[in-house]
Amino acid sequence: MEFRLLGSFEACHEGESVLAGSRRQERCVLAVLLLEDGRVVTTDRLIDLLWNGNPPASARGTVHTYVGRLRARLRPYAVAIETRHDGYALVPGQHAVDVREFLDLTARAVATGDPGERLRCHGRALALWRGPLLADVADEALRGRL
Known part of the structure; x- marks a missing residue:
C-alpha cells in the first residue's frame, strides 16, 4: 500500500x-497516524x-x-491501526x-x-511534492499544527 500526503x-x-476514508476527517485521522509513523x-x-479546540460533545x-x-x-x-493506551498507532508494515x-x-x-548523488537525491525528493501537504484534507491552520 502506498500513501501520498x-x-x-x-x-x-x-x-x-x-x-482510504470517505470523509475528510477520516482521511485526516489516517494522515496524522501516517505522519507519526507508528x-x-x-x-x-x-x-x-x-475540531481546532472546539469539539462537539460526541467527539471521542x-x-x-x-x-x-x-x-x-x-x-x-x-x-x-492499533488501540494503545488512550490513542491509536498505525502498525509499521509494508506500506510506503x-x-x-x-x-x-x-x-x-x-x-x-558526492555532489552528483546529492543533486539526484534532492531532485527525487522534490519530485515527490504535488502541492501543499494534505492539500485536500488540511487547511493552513491544521497544517501548522501537524
Missing part, C-alpha cells in the same frame, strides 16, 4: 486508487486537530467511529509513505560526499 491525499494498492497519537490530540465517539471505518477499509491491504521517502532522500543527500 505531499499534495492531495492519495492511497494506492498495486497502482490502483483505494478509498507512534501513539492520543485521542485528545486527534480531537484537537479535527466520532474519532472511535472514524478509526473503526479506517480499520475496515485498510484491513484487506494489511494496514492495521511519500513523506518518509522524502525525509530518507534528503538525509541521504546530506550524508553523501
Whole structure:
C-alpha cells in the first residue's frame, strides 16, 4: 500500500486508487497516524486537530467511529491501526509513505560526499511534492499544527 500526503491525499494498492476514508476527517485521522509513523497519537490530540479546540460533545465517539471505518477499509491491504493506551498507532508494515521517502532522500543527500548523488537525491525528493501537504484534507491552520 502506498500513501501520498505531499499534495492531495492519495492511497494506492498495486497502482490502483483505494478509498482510504470517505470523509475528510477520516482521511485526516489516517494522515496524522501516517505522519507519526507508528507512534501513539492520543485521542485528545486527534480531537484537537479535527475540531481546532472546539469539539462537539460526541467527539471521542466520532474519532472511535472514524478509526473503526479506517480499520475496515485498510484491513484487506494489511494496514492495521492499533488501540494503545488512550490513542491509536498505525502498525509499521509494508506500506510506503511519500513523506518518509522524502525525509530518507534528503538525509541521504546530506550524508553523501558526492555532489552528483546529492543533486539526484534532492531532485527525487522534490519530485515527490504535488502541492501543499494534505492539500485536500488540511487547511493552513491544521497544517501548522501537524
